[in-house]
Amino acid sequence: MDPKAMLEHLKTVASPRTHGTLEAIYEVCNEQVERGISDFSFTTIARLGEKRGVPKAQSIRNATGVHYRTLIESFVAAAPAKKVGYKQATADAWIDELPTARHRLLVQILLSELAEARRLVKEIVPPGLEIYVDDRRAPAGAFKLDDIERRALEYILSEDFIKKWNFRKGDKGDVLDQAGVRVLKPGTVDAIEKALRYL
Template sequence: MSPELLLIKLKEKASLKVCETLDSIYQVCIEQQERGIDDYSFATIERLGYKRGVPKAQSIRNKSGEKYRALIKCFSEQNPVKDIAKLSRREEDWIEEISNPKHKLLVKIQASELRAAKKQISEILPPNLRIDVYDHKHALTVTEYKLSDQERRALEYLLSSSFQQKWNLTANEYGELIDSNNSPVFKVATLDAIKKALDFL
């Protein structure tokens, strides 16, 4: 099913708000497709469409974001650049050395499934995210890495329209906050970094 037909189907019996959000996600994905960019990760779709009503990546991952995920997945699978079932020649070289045809086929299937799993993980977890695993002896130290309520409110304030209006700042698609002279006050990806901190700390 094409993304366009899926969009129509997903909007059936959906609320006005969900329909508007689906339209926004569809438009962002179309733009990615037109650019020839094979990046339909939730974080990217959020970054490119947050001004147009696209929800946060975490909201897309939640149960309520099922329709949004389906639409994004449809674009991702339609993209001719992406074919997770195929391995590059370099990745296949060692597999070709297997003499038993049955074993060779099984290894190719497993290698393809591993690549697909890695792709899914990269969409769930942001790139370069550090994950620390603690045993019960260090359980109390986990809180050191969590934002306190006061710290969370401070970061949320930086993302708020009231803060931006007060200082006459505008957010752009690069995650910057720029002033009335179009000079960056917050560097590229600063807003994205704040959103990730709020989602994962």
Template sequence: MSNTPNELIEQLCQLASPRKAQSLRLILTICVEQTQRGSSDFSVATIGRLSAERGGPSAAAIRNKPGEDYRALIKTYAASVNGQDRKKREPAPSEAEALLEGVNDPVLKVRVKLLLAEMESLRAQLLAARHLANKTAVLELGLDSGEHVPHAHADGLFLSLQEVTALEAAISPATLEHWGWSIDQAGRVLTETGQVVFRAGFVTAIRKTVQHVADF
């Protein structure tokens, strides 16, 4: 078994046709160039793309069974320089990152981030309230305005006056006017340009929660 890319390519070229030998040497050249430019990406997708641009085998050709020699050469070279012969899977974006992806205005992006931070503490309460509502649980308003964290018990969930007020303030006319936002019929919160700040059902969920508390 060959230990180095140079040893391997010589063995492969001895058994290959002149055309394939030329393609093998092109693949090795591209791998070396990747190292020279400081890249550790030796994935089939990348090497195949660079190869196809220069008339060599494409990524699809390298992946096929006849491309086994190309893959072996790429893998051997990548191992010799501590490179990656497969693309790293990018982590899935968080909900906040996904929300901000379509926001181009830097000022608006900062404002949305600030509002997201403020609303994060309310998220758990909304989810808990929806869960309890689905189970026809009782949602009650606590008497102590100093309570900030909901306390679950056998009969339902307590929300302090301060917490309920915060929910109402999140979609109040004053808040919407301050940020230049509006609410559509589906319960989405939109910017002046129509970008979605909070998806459908956000406003209706808050209103239902506040109304449910008021009924008790």
């Protein structure tokens, strides 16, 4: 539906006191068309029509501004399509295959909101951040060491245990006896320390 027809239609469904506001919005948008400018953002239209009865951008965005948004969107839909680069044309070409201008407009709005959301996520989440999710189904307590298990592991790392058996800790997280024979494999000490720290 072209903007003029949309204006007339909206005046039949909107309350009489909004008719003047709809006409003011139509005039501002129409002037944009006459100037060859395709900027119909709510902020721009509200700024240009501030002294003519056009509400503020936030009022247009609110639920009560649905008729105002619909009128502005009809101008967006009627505006000549911008030439886009090859990458964008191939990525968004499917939008042009949608059946109506309104559908195409709504999809473009959603895509711009998605792009903005992705930009915000990149700002919030530092680059290279790794997030680990523990999705084990058992209760969290099932993976914790109880007091007896903890004391047993702590004893293996203790000086009492090492001295009692004449062992010594190796440089690879292993445990060796007096003759240098490996009693506990490399990484055992590190594994036990990690278990005590996280379980």
